[in-house]
Amino acid sequence: MSSNVENTTNTPNHDKEFFYNAIKNTQGIIQSVDIKLHVLLGFTAILLVEVIRVFYSLKSSDDTITCLVYCAACAIVGVVSAYYTIRAIQTVKKPDDHVDRTNTLATAFFYGTSFFRGAEGKVSVCEVLSAFPGTDEHAFHELACEFAKLIYIRQIKIERQKCAIKIFFVWVIILLLPMLLITFKP
Numbered sequence: 001m002s003s004n005v006e007n008t009t010n011t012p013n014h015d016k017e018f019f020y021n022a023i024k025n026t027q028g029i030i031q032s033v034d035i036k037l038h039v040l041l042g043f044t045a046i047l048l049v050e051v052i053r054v055f056y057s058l059k060s061s062d063d064t065i066t067c068l069v070y071c072a073a074c075a076i077v078g079v080v081s082a083y084y085t086i087r088a089i090q091t092v093k094k095p096d097d098h099v100d101r102t103n104t105l106a107t108a109f110f111y112g113t114s115f116f117r118g119a120e121g122k123v124s125v126c127e128v129l130s131a132f133p134g135t136d137e138h139a140f141h142e143l144a145c146e147f148a149k150l151i152y153i154r155q156i157k158i159e160r161q162k163c164a165i166k167i168f169f170v171w172v173i174i175l176l177l178p179m180l181l182i183t184f185k186p
Helices: 012-059 064-089 125-131 136-183
Strands: none
Touching: 012 064, 012 136, 064 136
């Protein structure tokens, strides 16, 4: 039985194309996580308005202590929810520190972060040209390094997103209990 499958070997262009696509895909995932977190932050702001409404509803009740405890709990969990959501949106700093480039040609050239060390940094064209990957192998190593950094960023963002969503849902549950009690009050 003969096989019609070609025996293909990975060429440097194929490898680079793979890494370009993997980098693009990972960047897309990071962007979608950030979009979800921005939506979550919007819901957090909307619910803060609802906390104020509930506070005024409970303020006129007979049990002022319960009102204060409830509002304090809502305020604390709301602030914690907003904090973790904002923290998840923030940039992951220095992903380079978490990528081992030992025994590679990678210099973290891909996004040029090594050229600017501060807001007022200047870079010369000669410096960029001298660092530019001169071979396919060097370019391949640069792409692999960049992909590794993006994987690290993606995982950090996803973990932060999970934490922010859990805290948000705890807050929603805390908010819903008294609202249901007020709504279905006999």
